[in-house]
Amino acid sequence: MALPLLEDHRDLAEAVAAFANRFGGIADTRSNVKRYAAGDRPDSWDGLVRQGLHAVHLPEQYGGDGAGLAELAVVVEQLGDALYPGPYVPTVIASGILATAAGPAAETMLTELATGATGAVCTGTRLRADRSDAGWTVSGSADPALGLPGADVVLVRANSEDGELWFRLEPSTSAAVVIEDGVDLTRSIGTLTLTDHQVEAGLIVDGLQAHRVELIVNTVLAAEASGIAGWALRTAVDYVKSRQQFGRPVGSFQAVQHKAAMMLVRSEIACAAAWDAARSEEHDEDQQKLVSAQAALAALPVGIENALECVTLLGGIGFTWEHDAHLYWRRAISIAAVAGSEVKWAHTLGDRSADSERDFSFVDPEMLPELREQVRRVLDEVALLPDDGTTSASWAPAKGSARRARFADAKLVAPHYRAPYGLGAGPREQAVIAHEFAMRGWAQPSTVIGEWVLPTILEHGNAEQQDRFVEPSLRADIIWCQLFSEPGAGSDLAGLSTKARKVDGGWVLSGQKVWNSGAHEADWGVCLARSDADAPKHRGLSYFLVDMTSKGIDVRPLKQATGKSEFNEVFLDDVFVPDDCLVAEPGQGWKLAATTLSNERLSMGSTLHHGSSRLFRQVIADASHDCPREDAVEGLGRSISRELALCAMNLRGVSARLAGQEPGAEISVSKVYNALAQREGSRDLLRLLGPRAAVVDPSANYAIDHIGLPSILFGGGTVEIQLNVIAQRVLGLPRS
Structure with missing residues (x-):
């Protein structure tokens, strides 16, 4: 919930928070709002300067710490949390900009700011600069600028025929600063108006890039x-x-x-x-x-x-x-x-995304060179193999693939598994392996439903079960489905009624399961059933591995609102399951199901299928939007924004693990945001289309994309259930 991931950043944040708590606090801010609105500094300003919090991002030659924008952001976030008053933010914005400039004017201004002067930046489209004999003549009004009233150093941007002109504002009768009545009561804001203001060459700031x-x-x-x-x-x-x-x-x-x-x-x-x-x-x-x-x-x-x-x-x-x-x-x-405005930034992001995309690679290409070479050799070998195998009509991996077999032999299907099934790869190793796949443009192999099942078998199953199921699943010789949900037990999984009756040599299962992804193509299923009707509902469940070809199993595909059949209902009519397919002990099913579901949630949240930016780009490319093009570009920008947010959250989670931190709230947060982002994106897409959305078009079926949303909104736990999890387990709110 805060920016710092690295230990030194966390230490910096703690130091800034301690400073903010020592000096005045919000009570002091309240008693001085008139001063701050007029441009005064808080009494703690000198203390802030002594600690170097105003110069953490500045080069050492100016007395700064030589850090960067990442460290400055940590300081700003903490002072924002404390509602630190006065000109800190406009000052560090000014000094941060000047640190990227060149020339004597910038050096002079930086020196002043580094020693404790306050700053402000004035911009806007209404400031016009024209060349004159003495340099430049500037006229017009800037947009309201934070910290302008009371600022010691003012950096101004005007527009000229040659582009942007940046300069230092010197006091003059041709420059008027009006103190505005700001919405924010804790810092000043003002408007600069220039009338034939003369700017000498020595005040020009060079080298700034927009x-x-x-x-x-x-x-x-x-x-x-x-x-x-x-x-x-x-x-x-x-x-x-x-x-x-x-x-x-x-x-x-x-x-x-x-x-x-x-x-x-x-x-x-x-x-x-x-x-x-x-x-x-x-x-x-x-x-x-x-x-x-x-x-x-x-x-x-x-x-x-x-x-x-x-x-x-x-x-x-x-x-x-x-x-x-x-x-x-x-x-x-x-x-x-x-x-x-938000509208401006949405359009800007959409426009900029037309020919570029965010690079979220983060792994040092020189890290773990021996592992990289090992992975590269395997990828080279796989590239020479035929892309064969029997493909699935749903999400299951292809069976009988030579490429898949080679990946399994190299322990690269699930490299994080322990030997002999994987490489025992930790976060750093997993990141390197993922990087090598990404550089080839290849998706890493997946066991799909097995991603959630196999960790449970590895953690709770016996050696025979592990040998029997893990390796064949990694090779895609076994395809899994999950038999958890029932007509009367969806989110309330512990309320299920499928019965498991003990008989000689095993168990007999009877009941009905529903919404089972890929059950019509699965070889095996993991089934949660009630083995003890007298025990409390969470303690009377057991976890079974069920052969989907067993007598008494009837799989019936469910036709969805989209017209597809990706889910099923499964009827279990006295299905015999041998004792060696019970995982762990009878009555431990709830604990095992929690392992499965936690792995399910961990595997979700990385991509958007519905309302994705790809669909917005397609709408713009074929001009099928029933609105001005700029509105469609704005919609693309909002879609890109949702995808960037999700990717950045996921990368923060990975980075935290690489830094040795335990997984936090990001799994449930990403699950919620993934679902909401797809819902918003799909709906935004329909808003752009108009009549086109009324026609089923196999090449661009935008309406059906929207109708398919429930598979995302329900899968892995509904948004509402995930919000309950966040509220109670992350925020610590009491259960009802």
């Missing part, structure tokens, strides 16, 4: 939005845990839990967007343009949304002047406004 400037501005503002969102979430959760209504904490009500859980989902989106932008400092221009637009589009609105939801969860007290919530809310609105 995309670098944009990246710095949007990353800093996104980091502050992440801090605001985190404060709002924490404040709301703390309140609903203790607030009593109807004799119990309001945090035990499902509606409240879902609100709080969605606040966490949004916080993770904002955090991931700010983090991805901050880490792009050394990436190329196209990459920086993508993440900069994403930071503005994905992170800044979250500060507003979470602040509002905080107020709604606090109730009336949150809507009072005395509560701090509106101060955070105001700041969130302010920083989102100065960054530019």
Whole structure:
């Protein structure tokens, strides 16, 4: 829920939070809002400068720490969480921009900022620069600028026939600063108007690149939005845990839990967007343009949304002047406004994504060279083998494939499994293997449903079961299905009624299962059945491995609303299962099912199938949208934003594991966001199409794409159940 993943970043965040707690706090901020609105510095400014928090990102030659945008974002997020008042954010934006510039004017300004001067940046489309005998003449008004009133160093951008002109503003009668009545009560905002203002050559700032400037501005503002969102979430959760209504904490009500859980989902989106932008400092221009637009589009609105939801969860007290919530809310609105409109950034992201895409590779190409060479040799061999095998009509892997057999022999189907089935690969090794596959443009082999089944057998099964099932499954000689859900037991899995009766040599299973993916093509199924009717419902379940060719099994494909049949209902009519196909002990099925479901959720959340950017690109390419093209490009931008958010969250999870951290909330958060993103994207697609969506077109079936959404919204646990999991297990809200 916060930017830092590395230990030194976490230490930095703790130091900044400690500083913010020592100096004044929000009570002090409230008592000085008039001062701050006029441009005064907080009394703690000198202490902040002594700690170097204003210069963590600046080169050492100017007295900075020589760090970068990633470290600055950590500081900004923590100060945003504390609602630190005054000109800190506009100052570090100004110094961050100047650190990328060249020339004596930039050096002079940087030196002043590094010693504690405050700064501001003025931009806008209405500032016009024309050449004059003395240099340049600039006229017009800038957009409202944070920190302008009271700023010691002001950097201005005007537009000329030659492009952008950056210069230092010197006091002059031709320059007027109007102090505006800001929405944010805790820092100043003003408007600069220039009338035939003369700019000498010595004040010109050279070497600035528009995309670098944009990246710095949007990353800093996104980091502050992440801090605001985190404060709002924490404040709301703390309140609903203790607030009593109807004799119990309001945090035990499902509606409240879902609100709080969605606040966490949004916080993770904002955090991931700010983090991805901050880490792009050394990436190329196209990459920086993508993440900069994403930071503005994905992170800044979250500060507003979470602040509002905080107020709604606090109730009336949150809507009072005395509560701090509106101060955070105001700041969130302010920083989102100065960054530019959501519509603009959505269109910008869509436009920039037309010919570039985000590169989420993160592995050092020199890391683990021996493993890389081993994988490359296998990939070279596989490339020479025929792409044969019997393909599936659904999601199952092809059977009898020579390529698949070679991958299995090389332990690359599930490299994280222990020997003899895998390589015992940890996070670093898995990342390297995935990187090698990605460089070939190949998908890593999967056992599909087996991804969830085999870890359970490896953890809880006996040696004979492991030998019998794991290796053949890795080779795709065994295809699995999952026999869990029933007509009366979906999300309430422990309420299932399929019976397992003990007989000589095994068990007899009777009951009905439903929504079983690929059961019509599966060789084996994992079945949860009630083996003890007298035990509590969670303790009377057992976990069986069922041969799908057994007598008494009737698999009936279900025709979905899309017209496809990817799911099934399975009837078990006195199906005999031998004792050697019971995993672990009778009555331990619930524990084993939890292992299976946890692996299921871990394997989801990496791609979007419905409402994907690919579909938006197709709509734009064939001009099938029933709206202006710019509206379709905006829709593409929002779709890209959802995909970037999901990928960034997943990469943060991987990076955390590489840093030695245990998996956190990202699995359930990604599951929820994956489902919601596909729902939003698919619906946005229909909004663009008009009459085209009324026709079934096999080459571009957009309406059927939307109708297929339930398979995503239900699979692996409904969104609502996942929100319950987040609320109770991650946020610690009480059960009802």
